[in-house]
Amino acid sequence: MARERRSARRPAAKVSRLRKKTAKVPPQQAPGPIEPVVRDGLRGTPLRDAHVQGGMVSLERWEPKLEYRWDTGVAIGRFLEGLREGKILGVRCDRCHRTVTPPRAFCEWCFKPMDAWVELADAGTINTFSICFITWDMQPLEVPQIPAVIEIDGTSPRVGFLHLIGALRAHTVDGIRKEIRVGQRVRAVWKPAAERTGAITDILHFTPA
Numbered sequence: 001m002a003r004e005r006r007s008a009r010r011p012a013a014k015v016s017r018l019r020k021k022t023a024k025v026p027p028q029q030a031p032g033p034i035e036p037v038v039r040d041g042l043r044g045t046p047l048r049d050a051h052v053q054g055g056m057v058s059l060e061r062w063e064p065k066l067e068y069r070w071d072t073g074v075a076i077g078r079f080l081e082g083l084r085e086g087k088i089l090g091v092r093c094d095r096c097h098r099t100v101t102p103p104r105a106f107c108e109w110c111f112k113p114m115d116a117w118v119e120l121a122d123a124g125t126i127n128t129f130s131i132c133f134i135t136w137d138m139q140p141l142e143v144p145q146i147p148a149v150i151e152i153d154g155t156s157p158r159v160g161f162l163h164l165i166g167a168l169r170a171h172t173v174d175g176i177r178k179e180i181r182v183g184q185r186v187r188a189v190w191k192p193a194a195e196r197t198g199a200i201t202d203i204l205h206f207t208p209a
């Protein structure tokens, strides 16, 4: 019984100690004058919130209305416009004899501006692929997503283009691997023209040709 009584008293004792401590905190005082001080050899001006709220410090409130528009740039902008028209565009560097897509303004091998735009086929070859049963934010998927690097016909070897493989019959790893493989020929499946917005998703997916 004695032990129980002691434990029952403990919270009350804590509360009273807390009251004593808070009682020592001085009440809110009017802000003193704003005066520079030197501490540890450093000169500064200590400010309290009351200085700001009391109008003792010059204060300007400004809510800017800022609107941004993201520019796709010359190369990707034209590429996206091409997708809206159902075309996959690439660019060519004559010095390095390379054709690449997605397009870029300059060749990353020789650092010269690209020489020409080329319209490519909407078909290619699977370079590599993954079978994903979870989304990027860890949600399970009944029908797996299959991101793949696709070498578009007409581009230089190992110039990849990342997109999805879709419209497969199988939804299991074994079944999918019977339908697609590295080296598999695929073609783009486009959104209807009226629904295209000039985005990479204007191609719904690639599917075995």
Ligand SMILES: [Zn+2]
Pocket: 093, 094, 095, 096, 097, 107, 108, 109, 110, 111, 112
């Ligand atoms: Zn080049």
